Amino acid sequence: MSHTRVEPERLRKFFSPKSVALVGATDKSNWSLFTFENLKNTNFQGPVYLINPNHEIVHGQKAYKSLLDIKNPIDLAFIMVPTNKVLDVMRDCAEKNILNLVILTAGFSETGKEGAALEEEMVEFARQHDQLLLGPNGNGYINATDSTVPYGLPIQTPIKTGPVGIVLQSGALASSVLSTARVRGIDLSFITSMGNEAMISATDIVDYLIEDHATRVIAMFLESIREPKEFVRVAKKALKRGKPIVVFKIGRSEVSARSAMAHTGALVGDDAVNDALFRQLGVIRVHSLEDLMITAGLLGYFPAPKGRRLGIVTPSGGACDILADRAMDEQIELPEFQPHTVEKLKKIVPSFSTIHNPLDVTGYIVVDRTLLRRALKAVSEDESFDVILFMVEPPRVEPPNLELIDQQFKNISDLSKSSKIPIIPMMNVNVDISPYGKQVIEKYNLHFLGGMEHGMTAIGKAVWWAEKYKQMKEIDPEEFKITVKYELKVSSHENDKPLGEWSEFHARKFLQERGVPVVPGIIANDADEAAAAAEKVGFPAVLKVQSSDIAHKSDIGGVILDLETTDEVKSAYSSIVDNVNKRAPGSKLEGVLVSPMRSNGVELLVGIIKDPLWGQILAVGLGGIFVEVLKDTSLRVLPVNQSEIKTMLTELRGAKILEGVRGKAGANLDKIAEVIYRITEIAMSNFDILEELEINPIWVNGEQVEALDALMKWKHSKALTK
Numbered sequence: 001m002s003h004t005r006v007e008p009e010r011l012r013k014f015f016s017p018k019s020v021a022l023v024g025a026t027d028k029s030n031w032s033l034f035t036f037e038n039l040k041n042t043n044f045q046g047p048v049y050l051i052n053p054n055h056e057i058v059h060g061q062k063a064y065k066s067l068l069d070i071k072n073p074i075d076l077a078f079i080m081v082p083t084n085k086v087l088d089v090m091r092d093c094a095e096k097n098i099l100n101l102v103i104l105t106a107g108f109s110e111t112g113k114e115g116a117a118l119e120e121e122m123v124e125f126a127r128q129h130d131q132l133l134l135g136p137n138g139n140g141y142i143n144a145t146d147s148t149v150p151y152g153l154p155i156q157t158p159i160k161t162g163p164v165g166i167v168l169q170s171g172a173l174a175s176s177v178l179s180t181a182r183v184r185g186i187d188l189s190f191i192t193s194m195g196n197e198a199m200i201s202a203t204d205i206v207d208y209l210i211e212d213h214a215t216r217v218i219a220m221f222l223e224s225i226r227e228p229k230e231f232v233r234v235a236k237k238a239l240k241r242g243k244p245i246v247v248f249k250i251g252r253s254e255v256s257a258r259s260a261m262a263h264t265g266a267l268v269g270d271d272a273v274n275d276a277l278f279r280q281l282g283v284i285r286v287h288s289l290e291d292l293m294i295t296a297g298l299l300g301y302f303p304a305p306k307g308r309r310l311g312i313v314t315p316s317g318g319a320c321d322i323l324a325d326r327a328m329d330e331q332i333e334l335p336e337f338q339p340h341t342v343e344k345l346k347k348i349v350p351s352f353s354t355i356h357n358p359l360d361v362t363g364y365i366v367v368d369r370t371l372l373r374r375a376l377k378a379v380s381e382d383e384s385f386d387v388i389l390f391m392v393e394p395p396r397v398e399p400p401n402l403e404l405i406d407q408q409f410k411n412i413s414d415l416s417k418s419s420k421i422p423i424i425p426m427m428n429v430n431v432d433i434s435p436y437g438k439q440v441i442e443k444y445n446l447h448f449l450g451g452m453e454h455g456m457t458a459i460g461k462a463v464w465w466a467e468k469y470k471q472m473k474e475i476d477p478e479e480f481k482i483t484v485k486y487e488l489k490v491s492s493h494e495n496d497k498p499l500g501e502w503s504e505f506h507a508r509k510f511l512q513e514r515g516v517p518v519v520p521g522i523i524a525n526d527a528d529e530a531a532a533a534a535e536k537v538g539f540p541a542v543l544k545v546q547s548s549d550i551a552h553k554s555d556i557g558g559v560i561l562d563l564e565t566t567d568e569v570k571s572a573y574s575s576i577v578d579n580v581n582k583r584a585p586g587s588k589l590e591g592v593l594v595s596p597m598r599s600n601g602v603e604l605l606v607g608i609i610k611d612p613l614w615g616q617i618l619a620v621g622l623g624g625i626f627v628e629v630l631k632d633t634s635l636r637v638l639p640v641n642q643s644e645i646k647t648m649l650t651e652l653r654g655a656k657i658l659e660g661v662r663g664k665a666g667a668n669l670d671k672i673a674e675v676i677y678r679i680t681e682i683a684m685s686n687f688d689i690l691e692e693l694e695i696n697p698i699w700v701n702g703e704q705v706e707a708l709d710a711l712m713k714w715k716h717s718k719a720l721t722k
Contacts, residue, residue: 003197003227006132006204008211014100014132014200015143015190015208017075018046020150021067021098023089024081024105025050025058031080031104031152033059035140038149041157045147049074067092076100078140078150083107083115086136087122094129101126103135104152109196110137123198138195139171144188145214151193153178162187163216163300164293165209167202169194169223176289177221183432184450185441186297189214203230206245210238219296221289222249225274228613235281239472244299244465246284248292249274273611276635280644282468284461290430294450295458301447302422304466307386308333310459311379312358314391315365315372319428320358322452323389330460334358335384344378369404373411380419388423389459394437394448405440413444426455475641488514488685490714500713503546503590504553507710511695515678519598519699519706523591530573531566533594540564540597543572544709545580549587551711556583562597569594598708601701602657602667605633606676607694608683616683620648620676622657623697638680645673645680658700667700675705689715 020039025032036059039048049070050063057063064070067077067089077098079089086105093101108119119136126133134141140151144161153175164186168174171193181188190209194202202220209215218238225231238245252271278285286292310332312323327334334357337345345355348371350364359379365371372392380388392412399405416423430451433441441448449455490510502510505523512518520537523546524530534541545558553559557579560572573592580587605623608616614637621633634648646669649658660666675698683693692713699706 008208011208021049023051042149078102080104101133106137135195139193141192160187165215166191167220206234217299218245220247239282294454298458305387309386311385311388317360326456341382501548502712507712521595527570527573534569538596544593546590547587598699603697605696642673
């Protein structure tokens with residue numbers, strides 16, 4: 001079933017009804033009772049009609065036998081009847097001109113083919129009658145901004161409108177998310193349970209929240225990405241608008257079932273591709289519900305940091321050490337204080353305190369109640385920092401001296417408002433904020449990060465997102481458009497074996513003719529030809545068997561290196577032919593390729609593989625024999641620009657090798673990026689028929705960049721140029 005995009009303006013009408021009908025309302029169902037109470041207890045201003053054909057009173061209110069018995073217009077029908085009755089209700093909705101439907105009922109596509117067919121019939125009916133449905137098999141939604149809560153699970157009221165919009169592909173987790181948000185002091189603008197996404201998809205909701213002025217950050221729990229192209233579109237739109245998306249995507253243990261001829265396929269799993277795409281799009285990925293909510297809360301309540309320089313103030317030496325370690329984990333910088341700040345702090349902190357960042361103001365804050373505020377002010381005025389973090393606990397219970405607590409948090413609030421950079425309060429551990437503590441921090445409009453572990457993760461994610469947002473504003477979008485260059489496409493006379501793989505020589509020749517630097521090579525068909533070829537290309541030489549039937553030549557003894565003389569070359573040629581006959585009998589030989597050896601330098605892998613969801617995936621990593629051992633790769637979904645390719649190179653764990661070690665000259669990253677970019681252009685220009693391309697290795701030595709080996713796999717010959 002193809003998805004049709006639902007525009008934000010249409011969803012705005014859907015989520016802001018003036019009247020609601022609960023179809024299937026009954027005192028026997030908690031879903032019915034919860035939905036009714038949620039609407040009533042959140043100050044929904046319009047009428048709520050109850051539909052039950054068998055009872056005149058439901059939930060203490062008059063019930064109607066049918067939607068058609070209600071004379072007044074109805075904007076939204078919340079449907080919770082048995083599965084086989086849903087279509088009948090939809091027909092009544094059509095007759096009543098009710099265009100917005102939330103379907104809580106389950107038993108559709110999530111149950112198998114029969115349910116999927118029924119769901120498809122529902123969608124077809126809805127489209128014919130201009131209806132729009134959320135679900136089925138979903139709990140509904142909470143629109144805190146408009147106090148509209150047709151939602152089938154219990155929630156605490158009243159609801160305070162906040163900056164976080166939430167999209168959930170799990171109904172059961174909604175209660176956990178809501179309770180976490182409440183005890184953490186995170187107020188929501190919107191939350192929806194997606195259900196089966198028969199018509200309204202998760203990406204439609206994201207698009208709606210991007211346009212929603214109350215929502216500053218979007219949090220998502222995803223089981224799958226059902227509309228990949230739409231996800232890319234809305235993620236790019238969100239980044240452009242400066243609205244962060246935080247995603248908890250499950251399924252990291254799944255590995256794609258691709259059958260790959262080369263190393264690239266073994267390195268590219270489904271979740272690794274998701275990870276790469278999120279990084280490209282500026283989507284923050286987290287791996288727990290706690291991190292989802294705490295990171296979203298940070299970005300919802302504070303401006304994104306302008307850099308990685310963090311100043312820390314805490315009354316605990318142990319916390320200083322923990323935070324320093326976590327800062328290192330998150331690649332957060334901890335600059336030292338400027339001299340004038342040190343002089344200020346000497347007059348503020350006790351003599352037994354050591355003045356450096358993180359700053360331990362010690363437990364003396366119990367004696368001097370102004371100590372934390374004065375130290376925090378001095379540090380916040382230091383231009384060395386982009387963001388300030390300080391450790392403080394909200395009160396658990398009402399203290400005897402209310403004025404003391406009141407003044408402490410008022411001072412924090414005033415300082416935060418006057419500071420040029422974000423000042424973020426954080427608790428030591430992620431515990432619930434007590435009702436009294438929530439009352440105090442709400443009074444002064446403060447938001448606390450939940451614990452050092454999750455809090456530092458959130459800061460690291462926020463810093464990363466801010467950098468991605470800044471990069472996006474500086475990039476020309478034209479650089480990321482897919483353009484097919486016909487001069488790079490494969491032509492019919494080249495593709496003499498369209499079904500399957502090309503030999504290395506054929507692949508290298510193809511790449512070289514399209515601007516990729518390739519090591520010289522000559523095909524030999526006997527030992528004497530091999531010796532003559534070696535004298536021409538130069539010693540030491542390497543011999544490699546050429547056959548499109550043999551993907552991993554070294555595994556069958558088809559590669560011999562470091563040949564110094566013509567006699568060694570002749571002997572090697574004979575050995576290779578014997579090895580192929582013994583270990584790969586029946587393989588069609590195209591000769592033996594003779595090339596010069598390339599020593600020193602660094603070997604990289606560049607691979608492009610086609611993903612069923614996202615299209616062509618670029619993998620860049622350390623190459624040669626270490627590919628599958630180290631698995632040190634960086635991935636991106638094409639297209640990319642040269643700047644992004646350079647970023648990929650710096651992401652490798654072995655990136656320092658490219659910088660030059662032990663006196664060796666560093667590699668020219670610009671040159672490498674230029675060559676890899678050319679390879680991506682070739683791949684994109686042959687998107688329809690190129691299944692896989694791998695160069696392993698690309699040899700890099702200072703300014704030199706050459707492809708030493710190449711594999712290409714083609715799909716068919718229908719799209720070939722003439």
